[in-house]
Amino acid sequence: xxxxxxxxxxxxxxxxxxxxxxxxxxxxxxxxxxxxxxxxxxxxxxxxxxxxxxxxxxxxxxxxxxxxxxxxxxxxxxxxxxxxxxxxxxxxxxxxxxxxxxxxxxxxxxxxxxxxxxxxxxxxxxxxxxxxxxxxxxxxxxxxxxxxxxxxxxxxxxxxxxxxxxxxxxxxxxxxxxxxxxxxxxxxxxxxxxxxxxxxxxxxxxxxxxxxxxxxxxxxxxxxxxxxxxxxxxxxxxxxxxxxxxxxxxxxxxxxxxxxxxxxxxxxxxxxxxxxxxxxxxxxxxxxxxxxxxxxxxxxxxxxxxxxxxxxxxxxxxxxxxxxxxxxxxxxxxxxxxxxxxxxxxxxxxxxxxxxxxxxxxxxxxxxxxxxxxxxxxxxxxxxxxxxxxxxxxxxxxxxxxxxxxxxxxxxxxxxxxxxxxxxxxxxxxxxxxxxxxxxxxxxxxxxxxxxxxxxxxxxxxxxxxxxxxxxxxxxxxxxxxxxxxxxxxxxxxxxxxxxxxxxxxxxxxxxxxxxxxxxxxxxxxxxxxxxxxxxxxxxxxxxxxxxxxxxxxxxxxxxxxxxxxxxxxxxxxxxxxxxxxxxxxxxxxxxxxxxxxxxxxxxxxxxxxxxxxxx
Amino acid sequence: xxxxxxxxxxxxxxxxxxxxxxxxxxxxxxxxxxxxxxxxxxxxxxxxxxxxxxxxxxxxxxxxxxxxxxxxxxxxxxxxxxxxxxxxxxxxxxxxxxxxxxxxxxxxxxxxxxxxxxxxxxxxxxxxxxxxxxxxxxxxxxxxxxxxxxxxxxxxxxxxxxxxxx
Amino acid sequence: xxxxxxxxxxxxxxxxxxxxxxxxxxxxxxxxxxxxxxxxxxxxxxxxxxxxxxxxxxxxxxxxxxxxxxxxxxxxxxxxxxxxxxxxxxxxxxxxxxxx
Numbered sequence: 077x078x079x080x081x082x083x084x085x086x087x088x089x090x091x092x093x094x095x096x097x098x099x100x101x102x103x104x105x106x107x108x109x110x111x112x113x114x115x116x117x118x119x120x121x122x123x124x125x126x127x128x129x130x131x132x133x134x135x136x137x138x139x140x141x142x143x144x145x146x147x148x149x150x151x152x153x154x155x156x157x158x159x160x161x162x163x164x165x166x167x168x169x170x171x172x173x174x175x176x177x178x179x180x181x182x183x184x185x186x187x188x189x190x191x192x193x194x195x196x197x198x199x200x201x202x203x204x205x206x207x208x209x210x211x212x213x214x215x216x217x218x219x220x221x222x223x224x225x226x227x228x229x230x231x232x233x234x235x236x237x238x239x240x241x242x243x244x245x246x247x248x249x250x251x252x253x254x255x256x257x258x259x260x261x262x263x264x265x266x267x268x269x270x271x272x273x274x275x276x277x278x279x280x281x282x283x284x285x286x287x288x289x290x291x292x293x294x295x296x297x298x299x300x301x302x303x304x305x306x307x308x309x310x311x312x313x314x315x316x317x318x319x320x321x322x323x324x325x326x327x328x329x330x331x332x333x334x335x336x337x338x339x340x341x342x343x344x345x346x347x348x349x350x351x352x353x354x355x356x357x358x359x360x361x362x363x364x365x366x367x368x369x370x371x372x373x374x375x376x377x378x379x380x381x382x383x384x385x386x387x388x389x390x391x392x393x394x395x396x397x398x399x400x401x402x403x404x405x406x407x408x409x410x411x412x413x414x415x416x417x418x419x420x421x422x423x424x425x426x427x428x429x430x431x432x433x434x435x436x437x438x439x440x441x442x443x444x445x446x447x448x449x450x451x452x453x454x455x456x457x458x459x460x461x462x463x464x465x466x467x468x469x470x471x472x473x474x475x476x477x478x479x480x481x482x483x484x485x486x487x488x489x490x491x492x493x494x495x496x497x498x499x500x501x502x503x504x505x506x507x508x509x510x511x512x513x514x515x516x517x518x519x520x521x522x523x524x525x526x527x528x529x530x531x532x533x534x535x536x537x538x539x540x541x542x543x544x545x546x547x548x549x550x551x552x553x554x555x556x557x558x559x560x561x562x563x564x565x566x567x568x569x570x571x572x573x574x575x576x577x578x579x580x581x582x583x584x585x586x587x588x589x590x591x592x593x594x595x596x597x598x599x600x601x602x603x604x605x606x607x608x609x610x611x612x613x614x615x616x617x618x619x620x621x622x623x624x625x626x627x628x629x630x631x632x633x634x635x636x637x638x639x640x641x642x643x644x645x646x647x648x649x650x651x652x653x654x655x656x657x658x659x660x661x662x663x664x665x666x667x668x669x670x671x672x673x674x675x676x677x678x679x680x681x682x683x684x685x686x687x688x689x690x691x692x
Numbered sequence: 693x694x695x696x697x698x699x700x701x702x703x704x705x706x707x708x709x710x711x712x713x714x715x716x717x718x719x720x721x722x723x724x725x726x727x728x729x730x731x732x733x734x735x736x737x738x739x740x741x742x743x744x745x746x747x748x749x750x751x752x753x754x755x756x757x758x759x760x761x762x763x764x765x766x767x768x769x770x771x772x773x774x775x776x777x778x779x780x781x782x783x784x785x786x787x788x789x790x791x792x793x794x795x796x797x798x799x800x801x802x803x804x805x806x807x808x809x810x811x812x813x814x815x816x817x818x819x820x821x822x823x824x825x826x827x828x829x830x831x832x833x834x835x836x837x838x839x840x841x842x843x844x845x846x847x848x849x850x851x852x853x854x855x856x857x858x
Numbered sequence: 859x860x861x862x863x864x865x866x867x868x869x870x871x872x873x874x875x876x877x878x879x880x881x882x883x884x885x886x887x888x889x890x891x892x893x894x895x896x897x898x899x900x901x902x903x904x905x906x907x908x909x910x911x912x913x914x915x916x917x918x919x920x921x922x923x924x925x926x927x928x929x930x931x932x933x934x935x936x937x938x939x940x941x942x943x944x945x946x947x948x949x950x951x952x953x954x955x956x957x958x
Contacts, residue, residue: 669950674787674881681794688802698860702868709872713879713892721887728891735898742865742909744917747924751901754924759894759931766935767887770942781884788882796874800867809862812910826914827921838925845929852936 080130081137083123084153087163088206090116091199098192109188113195114174120202121167128160136208136272152208154271158404161549162205162338165408168540169330169415170198172533176419177322179529180426190230190320197223201331205338210259210269213339217255217299220335221248224327228319240315247312251302258295261288262346271342278345285348293351296343297358304336304388307362311615313385317377321422324377329384329414334407337391341400356396360491363389367498371505375432376421379506383458384414386495390473393492397484399476405549406469412544413457413466416537420451423526423534424510428517436517437510443523448511450534455507457541459500459582460575467575468545470496474571493574500582508590698741704734714788725763732756746820865906873899884949886938890931897927 094116098109138152153159174194181190200223203216222245229241263269265285266277277284285292300306305313316328327333340347340355347355366385373379387410394403425432427444441448457466474496477489515521525531664675708731712724732755739748827835872895879892901920908916947953 667953669953670784670787670881670884674791677791677795677877677881681798684798684802688798688805695860698864702864705868706871706875709875709895712895713875713883713888719885721885721891724888724891728894731895732898735902738865738868738902739905741860742905744905744908744920747901747905747917747920750921750924754928755894755898759928762931762935763887763891766939769939770887784882784884788878791881792874792878795877796871799870799873803863803866803870808866809910812862814860814909815912822914823917823921826918831918831922834922838922841926842929845933849932849936852933852940 080127080155081135081153083127084155084163084206085137087120087123087127087167088153088199088202090120091195091202094195095192095199098188098195103188103192106187109191110174110178113191114171114178116195117167117170117174117198120198121164121171124160124163124167127155128164138208138270149211150209150270151212153206154208155206158338158341159205161404161408162334163202165334165411166198166201166205166331169411169537170201170326172536173322173326173330173415173419176325176422176530176533177320179527180322180422181320186230190227193223193226193230194323194326197227197327197332201335204335207342208271210262210271213342214252214256214259217252217303217335217339220303220332221245221252224248224316224332227323227327228316230319230323234318236315237318240312240318244312244316247309248302251298251300251309254295254298255300255302258292258298261285261292261295265292275345285346289348290350290354293347294354296346297340297351297355300336300340300392301358302336303339304333304392305362305385306336306358306389306392307365308615310362310366310385311619314378314381317375317381321377321418321425324381325415325418325422328381329418330411333384333388334391334411337388337395337403337407340392340395341404344395344400347395352396352398354396356393356485356488359389359392359394359396360488361389362386363393363495364491364498365389367495367502370502371498374434376424376434376437376506376510377418377432379434379502380414380417380421383417383499383503386499387414387458390470390492390495393488394473394476397476397479397488399473401549402469402472402476405472405547406466408547408549409457409465409469409541409544412537412540413454413464416450416534416541417454417458419530419534419537420447420454423447423530424451424523426526426530427523431517434506434510438513438516439511440523441511444525446525446531446534450531450538451511452507453538453541455503459503459579460496461579462576463545465541465543465545471571471575474575478571478574489571489574493578496575496578497582500579501586504583504586505590508586694741697737701734701737701741705731705738708734714785721767722764725760725767728763729756729760732760746823862906862910866903869899869903869906872896872902886941886950887935889950890934890938894927894931897923 091113094112097112102108102112134156136152136154138150140148141151142149174191177190177194181187184190197220200216200219204213204220207213207216225241225245228244229238231237232241259269262274262285265288266274268274268277283289301309313328313333317324319327363386366382366389370379370382370386373382387406391403391406391410394400394406424437424440424444424447427440427447428437431437453464457464460467460470474489474492477484477492664671708727711727712731715723715727732751736748736751736756739745739751876892876894876896876899879895880889883889883892901923904916904920904923906916908914908920941947941953945952
């Protein structure tokens with residue numbers, strides 16, 4: 077095992093050690109818990125940096141976990157450009173958020189529990205990133221689900237948080253069900269779960285999945301639909317904002333939701349063209365729909381949540397148009413600036429004593445200059461203002477979608493551009509309403525800048541937000557995914573032009589609508605549309621109705637089965653049969669010795685008769 | 693001569709046996725006991741025919757002497773008359789016949805078809821001396837155990853006969 | 859010529875008669891006598907086997923059987939007496955429960 081692998085194992089296991097230490101020994105000691113947790117993830121970051129910078133070669137190191145017959149469940153670490161990059165994102169953003177949490181969570185009753193959960197989450201996420209086979213990936217995939225459940229429901233005494241955590245967990249479960257079905261089908265077809273082996277198998281025989289290739293691809297994509305909150309399983313992500321804001325930043329902006337996209341890139345070689353079509357359209361629809369909904373949300377975190385959804389849609393769409401490199405590139409830049417935006421939002425919320433309605437903020441520009449500046453930079457990056465990182469990554473996706481000769485699609489490109497316009501619009505609305513104008517509430521009036529432990533990470537995140545766009549991520553990841561043609565931006569000028577155009581349109585519309593607004597002009601003029609958007613296009617209600625109807629039907633059926641089939645027929649039937657036999661047999665139990673003697677004699681006679689071969 | 697004696701004794705045994713269990717004239721237990729004595733005596737005759745002289749003597753002494761006396765004793769003790777007054781239960785008669793036919797039929801069929809006696813000649817084994825030797829050499833342990841069994845039986849009977857069972 | 863089968867058939871019929879008595883009669887004492895008949899039938903079979911196979915073991919066994927039968931009759935009759943004293947019955951038809 078070379079040094080890089082030892083480091084990778086350590087990166088993986090340190091957060092686990094931290095979780096165990098905190099939950100077993102230091103629950104009472106808040107400071108120590110925080111230090112252990114931060115220490116683990118910081119050490120992980122340093123090691124990840126070493127791995128990233130070292131002249132590593134792609135490879136993996138496996139240990140056999142369970143061996144059943146010729147099936148071997150292995151745990152391993154797989155190092156290549158993709159996992160090294162993700163390691164860096166997870167530990168990097170993770171470290172900052174751990175650091176920031178120190179301030180944000182100060183005084184919370186369950187401070188130590190928070191850090192234990194955070195460490196567990198980091199461990200699970202790193203497990204996915206380093207997974208060398210499907211089985212390990214699925215295990216950590218579920219672990220991520222569990223730890224996100226714990227973190228979303230961190231304030232479990234609040235009903236909303238408890239419900240949100242359940243919703244997230246159950247929604248993810250639906251996706252995971254498809255995911256494991258896909259994994260099983262892959263295993264059934266190839267007999268292997270190891271990514272490297274699978275890749276070899278697929279290179280040797282691309283048609284190995286035969287007619288089921290599309291189905292397998294879509295099933296595997298189901299996992300990503302759940303984790304990366306794609307349409308129609310996106311409903312959990314906005315609700316997940318009930319968790320502490322740093323958690324929202326870590327899980328629901330930078331890392332966990334990125335797991336789905338990461339997974340798609342990891343298994344890109346498995347996905348058939350049909351499956352990729354589905355993926356591309358799902359991504360596109362999610363991107364557009366979430367952006368539209370974000371327009372009329374008033375909760376600062378919900379706006380960011382829908383913005384996250386929209387950006388995830390972008391990434392998934394990028395995978396769908398054969399540009400996993402662009403997807404990972406956007407994932408990376410997005411992780412930085414969205415984490416920053418969330419932390420900024422957290423800073424605002426913290427300062428305003430948990431006020432989250434943007435219409436009750438206003439004028440925070442002067443009160444919270446550091447937060448404002450960083451938030452503005454993040455917003456500009458998200459909108460794709462050149463030369464910030466978001467510009468390059470979004471451009472990569474648009475360019476891939478515009479690559480009509482290969483895998484691009486004019487409709488998808490149009491969706492992408494439209495979503496870009498809307499992105500600029502809702503982000504500008506957020507900034508203009510929350511930070512500019514006059515104070516609209518007491519809390520906003522008395523707000524003050526957050527402590528440096530919270531603004532520090534914001535400033536640190538500014539650096540990658542500004543410069544991550546220049547990293548050669550796209551080609552590196554495309555190389556891993558086995559694509560060599562991508563990365564040539566023949567359509568880059570077209571995409572860039574549209575991108576800038578979208579920025580200008582969105583920005584000017586937002587300025588004209590919101591720069592002087594005291595209440596939402598869209599809500600005043602387009603009342604019906606606004607209500608629909610505020611209610612998130614009624615997705616929750618539709619799902620509720622659907623679930624209600626199916627639930628009713630299933631329970632009716634179950635009741636019928638239980639009452640008629642099981643209760644009357646089988647249970648009572650069985651007891652009746654026993655009863656009848658019992659009544660019959662009771663006739664023999666007369667209590668009279670004669671009867672017994674006679675039956676005894678007959679029995680012996682019969683036994684002898686049969687022993688003698690039944691001839692008389 | 694031997695055959696004649698065999699048939700006489702067999703007939704006596706079976707007829708008397710039948711009268712023990714199903715006397716058509718009376719159902720008095722004393723009569724049954726008396727026919728049991730006859731059955732046993734004729735069986736002793738069969739034993740003599742089989743050259744088991746000692747056993748014939750034991751049969752008469754133990755059964756006809758001791759056991760039947762015991763039976764009669766108990767019958768007298770209980771003073772049972774009402775047996776005779778009960779009507780004949782034809783159901784139990786049928787059942788009894790069925791039992792006889794099934795077991796008897798199966799056994800006889802087995803004896804006839806198995807050819808158990810083919811090629812076996814009657815040989816004289818039955819000297820009392822030989823029996824005694826066997827009893828006190830090969831079978832000395834069962835013999836002793838039998839003694840213990842009789843003792844246990846005796847103690848049991850004494851216990852059971854006490855006025856109050858504790 | 860009288861062979862083994864003849865004796866065995868007599869034994870079988872006697873056994874059947876005893877069985878018939880057990881099943882048919884309701885008086886406990888007569889049932890006991892029937893049991894004795896069955897034992898005797900077995901004895902007859904044993905003695906005849908002994909005679910026709912030139913071994914003395916069968917006779918030894920009969921000796922034991924007679925001894926056990928004597929002990930059994932003693933105990934059984936004592937039980938009947940005890941039962942009669944307790945319940946005033948000597949008919950099995952009335953004996954339908956295991957409790958005294």
